[in-house]
Amino acid sequence: MSPKDLLLALVVIVAWGLNFVVIKIGLQGVPPMLLGALRFTLAALPAVFFIKRPNVPWQWLLAYGTTISLGQFSFLFSAMYVGMPAGLASLVLQAQAFFTLLLAVMFLGERFRPQNLIGLIIAAGGLIFIGMESGGNLSVLGFVLTLCAAAMWGMGNIVTKRIGQADMLGLVVWGSLIPPVPFYLLSYWLEGPERMISALQGISLPSILTVVYLAFIATLLGYGLWSRLLSRYPASQVAPFSLLVPIVGIASAAVFLDEQLTPFQLIGALLVMAGLAVNVFGGRLFTSRQRVLS
Template sequence: MAPKDILLALVVIGVWGMNFVVILVGLDGIPPMLLGALRFTLVAFPAVLLVKRPAVPWRWLIAYGSTISLGQFAFLFYAMANGMPAGLASLVLQSQAFFSLLFAAVLLGEKIKPVHLVGLLIAATGLAVIGQGGDGTMTMLGLGLTLMASVMWALGNIVTKKIGRVNLIGLIVWGNLVPPLPFLGLSLWLEGPAQIADALRHIGSHTLLALVYLAFVATLLGYGLWSRLLQRYSTGMVAPFSLLVPVVGLSSAVWLLDEHLTSAQWLGALLVMLGLGLNVLGLRLWNLVSGKDKSASKG
């Protein structure tokens, strides 16, 4: 990979890792469902007027927007508003990789390699350790909702696979026409007109900056650069960089929010990272070992 593209990958990782700190900043001034409505309105407009609609049937655009945008962030925002620390959220959300494997096996008939099962078991153990090893700052509700967010992300990955090769920016922009109205409906139901009006009336500069970051930096810039990398290089070369997202997420939460993990949670985090590493890099190792075995058998 060219040095400038490595730099772009690191920019994306930094942007996505910091995303979780910024979400908490936004939630400090706006309730979670209203934050979702405003974020995805900014993602879709005015970009939808400038970006060509991808050659994708509306049912798939709706499925994409309903899972990877509405479902994922409705659960994630509500989780972080209900006791899920930013650093742990950045880590636990990466369990989408394992849910994606399971859904691909069930819905698409893809086979799961043994190395992926090992990675899944290690990461699941890590999540159990995180859940049981807290000091009371993380709630089980927050953990459960974050896992549900990762499930929705994984379902969105399956939808993306079914869609096939398409302009990713166009898919993001047009797919994000879906979330604003459902988010607004959820906000009216869960938060109420009075809270919505009060939040909008007293919206501060830090909240506006958080919204700009979430919509334009984390979503449009982040996914735009990531899609460029995926178009230029193989998935196997680009995907390992995603392992750095929880590293940035955890470290930025410690540095900027003064979040602290217990010893047990750090152990759990290391286990989850090990499981993710096997998931991302394990297939390459598996193929390498299998190739050597075949060569040995021929000799």
Template sequence: MAPKDLLLALVVIVVWGLNFVVIKVGLDGMPPMLLGALRFILAAFPAILFVRRPQIPLRWLLAYGLTISLGQFAFLFSAMAVGMPAGLASLVLQSQAFFTLFFAALFLGERLRMANLLGLVVAAAGLALIGLQGERTLTIAGFALTIAAAAMWALGNVITRTLGKVDLMGLVVWGSLIPPLPFLALSWLIEGPQAIESALRGFNLEALLVLAYLAFGATLLGYGLWSRLLSRYPASQVAPFSLLVPVVGLTSSALLLDEHLNGAQLFGALLVLAGLLVNVGGAWLDRRSRARAA
């Protein structure tokens, strides 16, 4: 990878890793469903005026927007609102890699390989160890909701695979049109009009900066640079960089939010990262061996 593109990859990882700290700050002054609605309103407008709509059927655009955008962030924001630490959220959310394998096998007929299963077992042990810590530094509800967010992300990944070669940036921008209305409806029903009014009345510069970061940084800049890298290099060369997201997430949350893992959680985090590494590395080795055989 060229040095310039390597730098871009690291920019994406830092932006996505810090994203969890920013979410935590945003949730201090805004309820989760309203935060989700405003994030995707800003991500969609005015970007749809400059980014071409992907050439896919409307039903697939809806499916993408309802899973990877609405579903993932409704669960993630709710998880962090009820006590999931930012750093652990960045780590546990990476279980989407294994949900993606499962859903791809279930819906697309893709075959699970030994490295996938081994990585899954190791990462599952780490997640179980983190979850068993219970109320010490996280809530069971927060942990379960983060797992649900990972599953929704994985469903979105499977939808993207089904679409085949598609403009990722266009998919992200136009997919951002789907979540705002459902998010607003959920905010009205769950959080109530008084919470919405109170959050909007208290809207300040900090809230604006949070939304700008989530919409323009984590969504448009992050996915824009990521899609550029995927267009230049094989996915097997780009995907491993995502393993660094929870490293940045855990480090930034410790430095900026004073979140710290206990010994058992640290060991669990290392197991999750090891499982992800086995999964990615095993898939890479498998592709290399098949290429040589061909």
């Protein structure tokens, strides 16, 4: 990977890692469903007028926007609103990799490889350690909702696999047309019209900057650069960079929000990261071992 593209990869990782701190700050002034509505409204408009619609049937755009955008972020924003720490959210959300594996086995007929199963078991143990520390800085509801967000991300990944080759930035932009109306309806139903109006009328500068960051930096810039890297390099070379997102997320939450991991949470975090690493790099280790044995 060229130095320029390596720098772009690091930009994406920092943008996505800081994303969780930004969400936490934004939720202080805007309720979760309304924040989701504003994020995807700004991500879709006016970008759809400048970015060509991908060659994808509308039903698949609907499925993509419903899962990876509406589903994932309605659960994630709600989780962080009810107390899920930003740093742990960035980590637990990476369980999407294993939900993707499970769903691919169920719906795409894919098979588990040894490194997938071992990584899943290790990461599941880490999630158990994290879940055992409910109370204090972690609510059970927030933890469960974050896992639901990871599951929706995994479903979105399956939809993306079924879509096949498509312009990723175009898919993200046009897929962002799907979530705003359901988000506004959910906000009206769950948060109430009075709260919606009050939040919009009294919106603060930090809340405005949050929406701008989520729409332009985390969504358009992040996915745009990520798709560029995937188009230039094998997925196996790009994917490992995602392991750095929780590290940035946990570190930035400690710096900006003064979040600290308990000993159990730290053990769980290390196990989850180890499980993810085995899932990403394990195939190379198994291949190398087979070559040595043969």
